[in-house]
Amino acid sequence: MTALPIRASRAPLSVLKATTAAALLVMGLGPVLAAEGGTDATINIGSLYEPQNLDNTAGAGQGINEAFNGNVYEAMFRLNDDGSVSPSLVKDFKVSDDGLTYTFVLQPGVTFHSGDPLTSADVKWSIERVTSPDSKSSRKNSLKPIASIETPDDATVIVKLSSRSISLPYNLSYVWVINDKAKDLQSTEDGTGPYALEGWQRGAQLAVKRFDKYWGPKPENGEVVFKYFTEATALNNALLTGAVDVITSVQSPDSLAQFKDNPDFTVAEGKSTTKLILAYNDRVAPFDNVKVRKALARAVDDKKLLEAVWGDYGTLIGSFVPPTDPWYVDLTKTDAYDPESAKALLTEAGYPNGFTFTIDTPNYDPHPLAAQFLQGELAKVGVKVNINVITANEWYTKVYKAHDFQATLQEHVNHRDIVFYGNPDFYWGYNNPKVTDLIKASEEAKTVDEQTEKLKEANIQIAEDAASNWLYLYPQIVVSKKSVSGYPLNGLNSQFFAYGIKKAE
Amino acid sequence: MLIAAAVLFLLLRLLPGDPANALVSVGADAQQIEAARRQVGSDLPISAQFVRYLGQLGSLDLGTSFVSGVSVLEEIGRRLTVTLPLTALAFVSAILLALPLGILAAVKRDRWYGGLISVVSQLGVAVPVFWIGILLVTAFAVKLRLFPSSGFPPSGWRDPLAALHQLVLPILTIALVMSASLIRYVRSATLDVIGSDYLRTARALGAGYGEALVRHGIRNGAVPVISILGIELASTLLGAVVVERVFSLPGLGSMLLSGIEQRDYPSVQGVLFISTLMVLLVGFAADLIQRLVDPRLRGPSGGRS
Numbered sequence: 001m002t003a004l005p006i007r008a009s010r011a012p013l014s015v016l017k018a019t020t021a022a023a024l025l026v027m028g029l030g031p032v033l034a035a036e037g038g039t040d041a042t043i044n045i046g047s048l049y050e051p052q053n054l055d056n057t058a059g060a061g062q063g064i065n066e067a068f069n070g071n072v073y074e075a076m077f078r079l080n081d082d083g084s085v086s087p088s089l090v091k092d093f094k095v096s097d098d099g100l101t102y103t104f105v106l107q108p109g110v111t112f113h114s115g116d117p118l119t120s121a122d123v124k125w126s127i128e129r130v131t132s133p134d135s136k137s138s139r140k141n142s143l144k145p146i147a148s149i150e151t152p153d154d155a156t157v158i159v160k161l162s163s164r165s166i167s168l169p170y171n172l173s174y175v176w177v178i179n180d181k182a183k184d185l186q187s188t189e190d191g192t193g194p195y196a197l198e199g200w201q202r203g204a205q206l207a208v209k210r211f212d213k214y215w216g217p218k219p220e221n222g223e224v225v226f227k228y229f230t231e232a233t234a235l236n237n238a239l240l241t242g243a244v245d246v247i248t249s250v251q252s253p254d255s256l257a258q259f260k261d262n263p264d265f266t267v268a269e270g271k272s273t274t275k276l277i278l279a280y281n282d283r284v285a286p287f288d289n290v291k292v293r294k295a296l297a298r299a300v301d302d303k304k305l306l307e308a309v310w311g312d313y314g315t316l317i318g319s320f321v322p323p324t325d326p327w328y329v330d331l332t333k334t335d336a337y338d339p340e341s342a343k344a345l346l347t348e349a350g351y352p353n354g355f356t357f358t359i360d361t362p363n364y365d366p367h368p369l370a371a372q373f374l375q376g377e378l379a380k381v382g383v384k385v386n387i388n389v390i391t392a393n394e395w396y397t398k399v400y401k402a403h404d405f406q407a408t409l410q411e412h413v414n415h416r417d418i419v420f421y422g423n424p425d426f427y428w429g430y431n432n433p434k435v436t437d438l439i440k441a442s443e444e445a446k447t448v449d450e451q452t453e454k455l456k457e458a459n460i461q462i463a464e465d466a467a468s469n470w471l472y473l474y475p476q477i478v479v480s481k482k483s484v485s486g487y488p489l490n491g492l493n494s495q496f497f498a499y500g501i502k503k504a505e
Numbered sequence: 506m507l508i509a510a511a512v513l514f515l516l517l518r519l520l521p522g523d524p525a526n527a528l529v530s531v532g533a534d535a536q537q538i539e540a541a542r543r544q545v546g547s548d549l550p551i552s553a554q555f556v557r558y559l560g561q562l563g564s565l566d567l568g569t570s571f572v573s574g575v576s577v578l579e580e581i582g583r584r585l586t587v588t589l590p591l592t593a594l595a596f597v598s599a600i601l602l603a604l605p606l607g608i609l610a611a612v613k614r615d616r617w618y619g620g621l622i623s624v625v626s627q628l629g630v631a632v633p634v635f636w637i638g639i640l641l642v643t644a645f646a647v648k649l650r651l652f653p654s655s656g657f658p659p660s661g662w663r664d665p666l667a668a669l670h671q672l673v674l675p676i677l678t679i680a681l682v683m684s685a686s687l688i689r690y691v692r693s694a695t696l697d698v699i700g701s702d703y704l705r706t707a708r709a710l711g712a713g714y715g716e717a718l719v720r721h722g723i724r725n726g727a728v729p730v731i732s733i734l735g736i737e738l739a740s741t742l743l744g745a746v747v748v749e750r751v752f753s754l755p756g757l758g759s760m761l762l763s764g765i766e767q768r769d770y771p772s773v774q775g776v777l778f779i780s781t782l783m784v785l786l787v788g789f790a791a792d793l794i795q796r797l798v799d800p801r802l803r804g805p806s807g808g809r810s
Contacts, residue, residue, distance in 0.1 A: 052527065052572040052767070059528030059541070059572060136541055138532030186574040201659045202573065202580065203755030203763070227656060229753045230762075233639070237654035238753075240647050393768050396526035401538055412531065420532070 037483060037503035040222035045498065046235050046244030048251060050228035051206070053186040054197075056176060057130055057137040062413065062494040066248060067206055067226050069495045072113075073176035073191035076104060076123065077169045081270075081488040081497065083324045083415070085170050089118065089177055089192065099164040099446065104157045110215045112179040113189070113196040120151035125180035127159075127172075142171045142419075145443075164444040166451045170416070174493075194219045194499045204228060208498075219499035220486060239265070239479060245503065246480035246487055248496050251365070253310045259479045270489030271324050272476035273415045275317060276370060278359065278469035280407045283429035286355055287406065293466035295345035297335035299381040305373050306472040309366050313475035319463040321418050322473050324490065326448075327455035331463040342381045354382025360399055360408040363389050367409045370471065374409075400427045411474070415492045418455060419443075421462050430467040506781070510562060513777050514555055517770055523547050524571045527767035545571040558774070567778065568771035570764075577775035580760065585779075587657055588749070588756035591672055592741050595679035599741075600734070603684040607691025611699060612718075614692075622688065629685025634744055638678040638751035645674060655753040675752045679744055683737055690733045694726040701725070728799045735791025739784040 049063035056064050070078060078088040087093065092105040110118035127149060130137045145165040150158040161168070182190035189197045194216065195208035207225045210218070227244055229235040232252035238244045240258070250256060259265040278296075280287035287293060306314045315323070318331025346354060361371040368389065375385040390398065399405045412420075422439030424431035435458045442454035476491055486500040525541035533541075542548040546557065561568050567577040606622050613619035646654035652674050658667045698704060698718070703725075707717040746758030753759075757776055764772035796802045 053574055058574075059530070061530075133536075134540060134544075136528050136530075136533060136537055138530040140537065141532065141534060184574075199659060201657075201755055202575070203584070203759050204657055204753070205659060207659065227753075229655065230750055230759065231753070234642075234655045234751065234753050237642055237647055238656070241650060241654045243653055243656060391522060391766065393522035393526045393766065396529065397521065397523045400526075400531070401535070414532070417532075425534075 037505040039220060041503040042223040042225060043221045043246070043484070043498060043501045043503060044225050044227055044244040045496065046227050046229060046238050046247045047249075047496075048229055048232065048235060049248075049494070050203070054189055054200070055185040056174075057135045058186060059136050063226075063228075065494045066491075066496045067208070068176070068189070068191070068193075069493075070193065070497045071195045071224065071499065072189055072193045072197060072208055073178065074193050075173050075175050075177055077173040079170065079173040079415070079492055079495065081490045081492060081495070083326075083490070083492060085173055087169075088173075089123075093169075099166075100161045102159045102161070102168060104159070106155050106157065107215060108155065110192050111213045112192055113211055114179060114182070115213075116179050116181065116190075118177065118192055119154040120157045121154075122180045123157045123177055124149045124151050126177045127175055129178070130175050137174075139171065139174045142167070143175075164446070166443060166445045166448065167416075195224060198223070217499075220502045221498070224498040224501070239481075242481070245484045246478060246501070248478065249491060249494075250477040250479055253313065256311075256313075256477065256479075264482050266480050266482055266485075268478045268480070268489055269313065270476040270478060270491060271322070272474045272490070273322050273324060273417075273492060274411055274413045274474040274476070275320060275322065276366065276409070276411050276471045276474065277320070278370075278374060278407055278409055278471060279428040280468060281403060281405050281427075281429055282431065282467065283403070284406060286349070286351060286357075289349050290465055291345050291349035292351065293469070294335050295342040295349065295381070296378065296383070297466045297469050298338045298345070299342040299383070300374060300377045300469060300471070301337045302471050303337070305370060308373065309369060310472075310475055313477065315473040315475070317470050317473045319459055320412070320421065320468070320470055321459050322415075324492070325416055325418070326452050327418065327459055329456055329459055331460065334460075334463045335466055339381055346381060346383075354384065356384040356386065357406045358386040358388050360395065360405045361387050361389050362395055362409065363391055367411075370409055403427055403429060413494065418459060418462070421458070421467055428468060430462070430465070432461065432465055432467075435461050435465075506785075509781050510559075510774075510778060511555075513774055513781075514558055515551075517768075517773055518551055518554075520765075520768065522768045524768040524770055527572045527769060562778075567775035570769055570772045572767050572769045572772075577771050580772070581757065581775055581779055584755060584757045584760050586661055587754050588742070588745050588758065590662070590668075591675055591679070591748070591754070591756065592738070592745055594672065595676045595683065596734075596738050596741055598676060598680035599683040599687055599737075602680060603687035603691055606684070607688040608695050610688060610692045611695035614696070623692065626685045626688040626692075629682065630689070632682065632685075634678060634682050634747045635751050637681055638675070638748060641674050641678055642751070655751075657754050672754075675748050675754060678748055678751070679741055682744070683741055687730075687733070687737060690730055691726075694730050695722070698722040698726045724798060728795055728802075731791055731795050731798065735788050738787050738791075742780055742783060 047063065047066060049061060049066055051060045051064035051067060053060045054064060074088050076088060076090045077085050079085055089107050089110060090104045091107045094103045106118060106120060112118065129135065131140060131143050131146060145161045145163050146159055147162040148160045152158065177192060179190040194211055194214045196211045198207040198209040200206045205225055205227045207223065209223050227238065232255065235247060236255045239247055256267060260267050280293060282288060302316055306316060316332050318334050321328050346352065359371050359374065361367045371387045375387060378385050399408050419439055420426050421430050422436045424436060438454050438458040442451045445451035445454060478487060478489060480487065483504040484501060486502045488497050523542065524545045525538060525547050528541040529538055546554060569576050570580065610619045610622040642654045645651045653671050657671050658664060662668050703721055704717050707721050708714065745756060746761060749756040749758035750762060757780065760772060761776045764776065
């Protein structure tokens with residue numbers, strides 16, 4: 001939805017402004033002055049992703065990672081904005097020679113917001129919360145190799161694995177360390193982060209305040225308020241009018257011009273991990289045929305689509321792996337746009353006159369637009385597309401759970417999620433034993449280099465098989481007031497570390 | 506009320522999707538999805554779910570949200586502190602706008618401004634609420650910086666001026682749209698009165714035009730307008746859904762919308778139950794007021810002919 005331009009005549013408006021302003025002042029309703037800058041400043045962050053609750057293992061949505069990861073809760077390790085992983089609540093760790101025993105020593109002097117000290121028992125409880133049968137965490141599977149957790153003393157945690165897991169530190173960066181005495185994690189918190197929850201007004205905003213007993217460096221601001229919006233236009237207006245200082249991730253390309261041409265704002269482009277893909281159900285005909293999938297990949301001009309949606313922003317990808325993942329290879333040349341060879345491949349595959357299929361299309365941007373674009377592109381090679389619009393909720397029932405679909409459009413936001421292609425039971429049903437083995441072996445690798453090599457090989461194979469049709473990588477655009485700086489640009493896994501944000505005085 | 510509850514319950518279940526889906530994300534396995542279904546009870550047959558729901562209603566328990574785990578009744582209470590003042594103030598503003606304009610449009614229907622009022626109000630009926638909202642935001646928030654473009658202060662009504670300041674544009678949006686149709690009703694009710702025999706009689710007895718209109722006209726003209734007001738007030742409650750979205754207000758409407766998106770049945774059922782109740786109450790109140798204004802409606806025994 002775009003705002004309608006208004007070209008009202010200046011004179012009557014300014015008269016109206018003066019009189020209304022005067023009236024308001026008399027009534028004591030003058031516009032609230034923006035908060036002061038400096039080290040005690042309040043940073044107002046505008047976002048479209050309100051958490052549904054405050055527990056990241058109970059369906060809170062990506063908004064909770066944005067607000068809480070690294071801000072309210074910390075993990076044993078931290079996934080930095082550049083994609084690297086560094087110890088956070090862990091001071092030191094050792095890995096046994098067989099790679100099956102990890103010994104972690106915790107940071108001393110860490111205090112929960114409730115005042116309790118951090119102990120190894122809290123860490124054990126926190127990990128088991130994610131791996132428990134009740135957990136709805138999407139990360140549960142990645143922690144499967146954990147066989148047992150021991151706590152010989154208050155500062156030491158020993159994790160024993162059933163098989164090697166080279167990404168254990170990375171996977172632990174998703175596991176919030178919570179006080180094991182905490183209750184009602186859906187509406188309260190007890191973490192160790194630089195901010196403590198101050199208040200949450202559902203449907204409107206969530207405020208966190210600097211925690212004075214924080215063990216690490218003091219945040220650059222005193223308070224952070226996440227303000228939530230359902231309409232991108234309303235969010236943009238809030239930034240224009242100064243109600244928010246920064247927008248975590250701009251999702252309406254049309255609105256960028258008003259900020260780019262305005263010296264009061266900074267438009268910054270980071271690297272995203274969000275991919276728009278056309279996923280086929282690789283189990284069913286004709287998509288069980290590699291040639292058909294390759295033909296469809298060649299029939300679609302991804303560049304044209306990206307430009308239509310995002311203009312100059314965004315990145316083309318040749319596979320599911322974005323450039324920030326260590327196993328990225330430039331695969332845009334594999335099955336590049338070539339409608340002639342697409343037709344030839346279709347003939348070879350036994351569909352000289354094309355075929356008809358249905359794309360289950362989520363009802364929110366950019367999916368409907370992309371579906372129409374695909375309809376047009378594929379018609380040129382004789383393939384007819386029906387568009388079936390569904391809600392996000394139906395998508396889970398029909399596509400994700402029941403696998404009752406031919407093809408679907410979907411955005412995948414996670415970092416390092418190539419592993420989904422190693423799971424033949426995943427919704428798209430891609431099943432290449434070579435890839436499954438490579439992905440499994442990569443996790444059991446002895447070194448990061450070995451892991452990277454194996455995943456690169458898997459990546460290339462997946463692209464060769466045209467397992468899905470990877471359309472483009474979203475841009476990650478953060479817009480802020482000129483006076484505000486120090487925010488994370490890439491927002492990996494929707495994280496938005498707020499402690500470095502400064503507001504000029 | 507019971508029938509309404511049953512219809513709501515069934516219609517919601519006809520929507521494709523599953524409330525458990527709001528609890529899982531991509532990466533969850535079949536086992537986790539089943540666990541989520543057990544947690545929200547969507548694995549039970551519909552009849553069993555309905556019995557459970559009726560049992561809760563019987564004890565005036567609207568349940569807890571599947572998604573946030575918060576008591577639905579408490580959440581509705583919090584949301585009403587936004588929606589009720591918004592609706593009430595918009596309603597009063599609409600009346601304050603529509604009554605004088607409508608009467609003026611009728612009395613001065615031969616003058617150019619009488620005609621103009623009719624035309625503009627006719628147009629106003631056709632304009633969608635969200636469009637008015639966007640126009641007002643662009644003009645008064647983005648260009649003139651007089652009012653905030655959206656939101657509601659977290660302190661709520663503890664700081665009444667700040668809260669009111671935030672609500673000016675949403676109130677104006679609803680009031681404008683609502684007064685458009687009200688003006689037309691007021692105008693036609695006034696026209697009826699002006700053309701009536703009793704007014705002519707009053708004037709023949711020596712009353713001035715204005716005096717006759719005030720003494721005899723208002724009461725008579727008010728009866729049909731009040732019943733329309735009742736309906737309008739009820740629809741304002743529903744119109745708040747759209748306005749709350751445009752202005753990002755944490756009201757009942759936004760609770761309903763996100764509830765439907767997530768198939769959070771307890772929230773949706775709770776909101777619809779409470780709003781149905783309110784619509785019935787408003788209708789009842791309109792009836793009562795009509796009887797107060799017009800003694801002829803007070804039943805056959807007490808009526809004068």
